[in-house]
Amino acid sequence: MLWDPWSWLCAQMHMLGMLFELLERTGVGWLPFAADCAVVVACICVIALIVYLLHRCRDRLSMNRERTNRQFESVMEVAPNAMIMIDPSGEIVLVNRAAEEVFQYAREEMLGESIEMLIPERFRPAHPKLRDAFFEEPQTTLIGQGRPRIGLRKDGTEFELDLGLNPIETTEGLFVLSSIVDMAAHHRTQKTLAQLAAIVESSHDAIIGKAIDGTITNWNRGAEMIYGYPAKEAIGRHISMLIPDGQTDEADQIMQKVVGGVLVDNAETTRRCKDGTLIDVSLTVSPIRDESDVVIGASVIARDITQRKAAEKTLAQYACELEKSNHELEQFAYVASHDLKEPLRMVASFTGLLAEEYRGKLDANADRYIDFATNGAKRMAALIDDLLNYSRVGRMDAPFRAIGLGDMLQHVVDDLRTSIEETQAEISLPEETPRVKGSPTRLRQLFQNLMGNALKFRHPDRPPIIQISCQQCDAFCEIAVKDNGIGVDPDFHERIFQVFQRLHTTAEYPGTGIGLAVCKKIVEQHGGEISVESELGVGTTFRVTLPVYFVDMDPDVHRPKFSKYEGEVPSCKP
Amino acid sequence: MQTVENARPLEVLLVEDNIGDVDLVWSYLRKSNAAVSMSVARDGHQAISVLRNRREHGPLPDIVLLDLNLPKLGGIDVLRVVKEDSLLRRIPVIVLTSSSTSEEIGRVYEMGANCCLTKSIDLTGFRQVMQSIEQFWFHAVCLPTNLHESERDQGVAFPTSAG
Structure with missing residues (x-):
């Protein structure tokens, strides 16, 4: 608390007043005494003034010191290193935030305690002596060389530290400020950095740092491999050494984007290697900023996609050739047939005429x-x-549309009415069917072929029973056509879907053997699959998957998904 | 019967390159009871020159039987010339084709063909086709009577409008 000269003076005057009163009471005449008193009062006033001035002077000094102290403390507080100040007795007088973090003690827990609390027990006995030695001959030192410097945390764990000691002379005596670096954390950082560097270094992609003016600042091994320049040759040169002639604008554009803070992601372009060859690369360029968020450079990650590009090109070429070849094949099949x-018509017509006009006129042979x-x-x-029909599947078809499967199956049954009646066949259709997406003519042909086969290859001993069922699975529905006919030998299950493959003579069962090949082609054109399960003499089941038509496939059509059972969720019938 | 009215048999112009087909058509017509005469053009150019010649000097054929698949100028081109001419367009053109894609058939009718038939692959089918031609075109329908001199002039005065 500051010394208040005014109240001090008041106190003095009060004391004087009391003295006069005493003199009066004792009967001593106060007049002769008054002159003496005036002298005394004057003296007292002068002394008071001097004392006051002295005090002010002292106060200013102490305020200055206090300000310095505060500045010192605040600097110390924000220092990244742990800092602890001790007095000659080893008592902790000051700690900073970093010290709290490093030693895990709260400030209050450390202040006033002995510095030895932060040293492992086994080093404690020797410590005061070391400390005293330092106080006797104080000089700034980095101590602990050649012996382990170990700190002790609150939780009892020990850690390696680096220690710097600074003697601090104050009016209150000599203090020591120790600056402590947690080497474990330091090692961890170093390790992380090393790992990151290793990752960058071992990357097969070129990772390049460049300054804002395009000067190369970093160059990893990937860059060496891809571009052919060793790091020492590339660093310091301008990035334009990688850019093919006539593409310089592009590099500027990329840089402009990056300076504007925009990331350039997977830009595919061409770069020139040291040996002059051009390679296809995919570039990701991102800005590097300083603390104040100003772009000071860019990191470039370049992936060599020459092979991928070549592969893509080859693939595209193959696809193109395949398409061309397929088209040609279709064209061939169509044109050929x-x-x-034309000539066949001649053969057929004139052998016909020959038979008509010369039968019996030549010999029997x-x-x-x-x-x-x-x-x-x-x-x-x-x-x-x-x-011809086979080659036309998918070639001349109208665009796919929604088809009510149930109605279509019914139509097919109607078409086959005559043979159904002739064979006394029993046909059951699924109760619930989705709408499928496809060509109405082709799908009708598909089911006509499948049901026609079931009627044609019926067992001689029993009338045909044909069961058609339907089961929806996600975007597809599976339609099974099951019969009790003669069945197909498992050895021929693959063959029956090939063009003109027949398992019987034309005398047994007429036909060219194209039916199932057409079925397969139709189903595949619709993106579905066809398969067969069969047991010889028992029956055959053909399974066909077709894409279900969803309303949102065609925004113009706002009809329910199911033609017969509007709005109902399809129940999957096994 | 028209032929009687005209005091001459119906004349059919067969535009066909295949000698076998010519033979088949002729053998059918010869055996049938229809009073029909037949001229043959073996390619598109020949067909057009015959028709142009007849347009000038008459008489026009009563019916054209046109094969589509012709060397040089195709049947479609012959059809175009016939149907774009103000006088020739009245002649019924019966197109015979061995390919029967729906596009092709559609195109033939678009261009004004009067009917389109598929050449059947065997003799029976061929005979059925010829029989229907005979019954319908030779007997059932009324064919335009042949041109007079005045009409020929008129044809010149009214040029073609079909594009």
Whole structure:
């Protein structure tokens, strides 16, 4: 508390007043005494003034010192290192925030305690002596060289530290300020940095740092591998050494973007290697900022995509060739069968005429030969027609649309009415069916073929029973056509879907053997699959998957998903 | 029967490159009871020159049987020339095709063909096709009577409008 000269003076005057009163009471005449008193009062006033001035002087000094102290303390507080000040007795007088963090003690827990609390027990006995030695001969030192410097945390764990000691002379005596670095944390940081550096270094991608003016500042091994320049050759040079002629604008544009703080992500471009070869790279360029958020450079990650590009090109080429070849094949099948028909018509027509006009006029062999020729021509005509139809699947079809499966199956049954009645077949259709997406003509052809087969390859001993069921699974529905016919030998399950593959003679079952091949092509055109399960003599099941039509596939069509059972969720019928 | 009215048999112009087909058509017509005469053009150019010649000097054929698949100038081009001419367009053109894609058939009708038939692959089918042609075009329908001199002039005065 500051000394108040005014109250001090008041106190003095009060005391004087009391003295006069005493004199009066004792009967001593106060007048002769008054002159003496005036002298005394004057003296007292002068003394008071001097004392007051002295005090002010002292106060200013102490305020200055206090300000210095505060500044010192605040600097110390924000220092990144742990800082602890002790007095000659080893008592902690000051700690900073970093010290709290390093030693895990709160400030109050450390202040006033002995510095030895922060030293492992086994080093404690020797410490005061070391401390005293330092106080006797104080000088700034980095101590502890050659012996372990170990700190003790509150939780009892020990850690390696680096210690700097500073003697601090104050009016209150000599103090020592120790600056402590947690080496464990330091090692951890070092390790992380090393790991990061190793990651950068070992990356197969080129990782390059460049300054804002384009000067290369970092160059990893990936960059060495990709571009061919060793790091010492690349660092310091301008990034333009990698940019092919005529592309310099592009580099500027990238840099402009980055300076504007924009990340350039996976930009595909070309770069020039040391040996002059051009490579395709995918670049990711991101800005590097300083503490004040100003872009000071850019990091470039470049991936060599030359091989990928080449592979893509090859793949695209293959795809193109395949498409071309497929198209040509279709064209071939179509044109060939179309053009084959012309001469075949001649053969068929004139063998027909020959048979009509010369039957019985030549010998018996001639008649037989003419028959062979006529039948052969007929059969060939049928094959060509089938081949033509097969090649037309998907070629001349209208765009896919929504088809009510149930209605369509019913139509097919109606179409087959005659043979169903002839064979006394029993046909069951699924109760609930989704709408499928496809070509109405082709899907009708598909089910006509499947049901037609079931009727045609019926077992001789029993009337055919054909069960058609439908089960929806996500975006597809599976339609099974199950019969109790003669069945297909498992050995031929793959073969039956091939063009003109027949398992029976034409005498047993007529036909060219294109039906299931057409089915397969139709299903595949719709993105579905067809498979067969069969047991010889028991029956056959053909399973077909077709894409379900969803309303949102076609924004113009606002019809329910199911044609028969509007709004109902389809129940999957096994 | 038209032929009787005209005091001459119906004349069919067959535009067909395949000699076999010519033979088949002729053998059918020869055996049928229809009083029909037949001229043959073996390619598109020949067909057009025959028609242009007849347009000038008459008489026009009563019916054209046109094969689509012709060397040089195709059947479609012949059809175009016929149907774009103000006088020739009245002649019924019966197109015979061995390919029957829906596009092709549509195109043939768009261009004004009067009917389109598919050449059947065997003799029976061929005979059925010829029989229907005979019954419908030779007997059932009324064909335009042949041109007079005045009409020929008129045709010049009213140029074609079809594009």
